[in-house]
Amino acid sequence: AQKVTQAQTEISVVEKEDVTLDCVYETRDTTYYLFWYKQPPSGELVFLIRRNSFDEQNEISGRYSWNFQKSTSSFNFTITASQVVDSAVYFCALSEFMDSNYQLIWGAGTKLIIKP
Amino acid sequence: EAGVVQSPRYKIIEKKQPVAFWCNPISGHNTLYWYLQNLGQGPELLIRYENEEAVDDSQLPKDRFSAERLKGVDSTLKIQPAELGDSAVYLCASSGGTGIGTDTQYFGPGTRLTVL
Numbered sequence: 001a002q003k004v005t006q007a008q009t010e011i012s013v014v015e016k017e018d019v020t021l022d023c024v025y026e027t028r029d030t031t032y033y034l035f036w037y038k039q040p041p042s043g044e045l046v047f048l049i050r051r052n053s054f055d056e057q058n059e060i061s062g063r064y065s066w067n068f069q070k071s072t073s074s075f076n077f078t079i080t081a082s083q084v085v086d087s088a089v090y091f092c093a094l095s096e097f098m099d100s101n102y103q104l105i106w107g108a109g110t111k112l113i114i115k116p
Numbered sequence: 117e118a119g120v121v122q123s124p125r126y127k128i129i130e131k132k133q134p135v136a137f138w139c140n141p142i143s144g145h146n147t148l149y150w151y152l153q154n155l156g157q158g159p160e161l162l163i164r165y166e167n168e169e170a171v172d173d174s175q176l177p178k179d180r181f182s183a184e185r186l187k188g189v190d191s192t193l194k195i196q197p198a199e200l201g202d203s204a205v206y207l208c209a210s211s212g213g214t215g216i217g218t219d220t221q222y223f224g225p226g227t228r229l230t231v232l
Contacts (some may be wrong), residue, residue: 034216037143043205045159052218091158095218101172102218106158 003027004094006107014115015084021077021110023092030054031074033095034068034075040088048090051075079112087114118142122208128230131145134196137227140209141189148185149221151194151207159207165191170207203231 005024008048011021025034040051049059051068059066079086092107126156129135141148146167151159151165159165162181164172167188176183195202205226211219 037223042225043209043228044225045209046218047222050220086191094157101164103161103172104221106160109156109158 003105004107010111012113035093037091088115122224132197139208145210147211149209155204
């Protein structure tokens, strides 16, 4: 069963538009961690945010904001006033205890295209 | 502070040839990960080290893949012999903290392998 679902395969918007990337996860754990990473065309995965399951406060960092809702098992990511440099593949990931280890379960990624 | 370093960035080999990838983690990070990433997909864990011990190698195809982290710092991932299906990006990541798998992982730029 898929643990992390990023239903949007690709999103294309015009620069300066706001865009939200969805992430829905599935877990039986009460303690878990959620992450977002950005992978620009250069290929390097860049860490954006880490949240634990007990901290449901939304977070804002510049033009980026994250909405964590345990009730709907979602951890959505919004970019405000998008810029061309935001074009990348964005991955959501869940750290869960499985088979005697914590494992990072990755979504399939959402490709974001920002047009000038 | 330097990030995770990987070399080479690109490698093209003929099938059945051996290939090796090198990774130097962020200074002070005890946990090191090797991932494989196919085009359009999220990373897949191959092996995780805590210091020099491989604590999770359940996803490593041991018939042709091997890895080592002899002094608990840098690491080498080897494929021998390479097959066409091994063409992918090989990512190295490291994390500090407790090493229980919930720490933030920081990634290197990856090695793009093409097997002809």
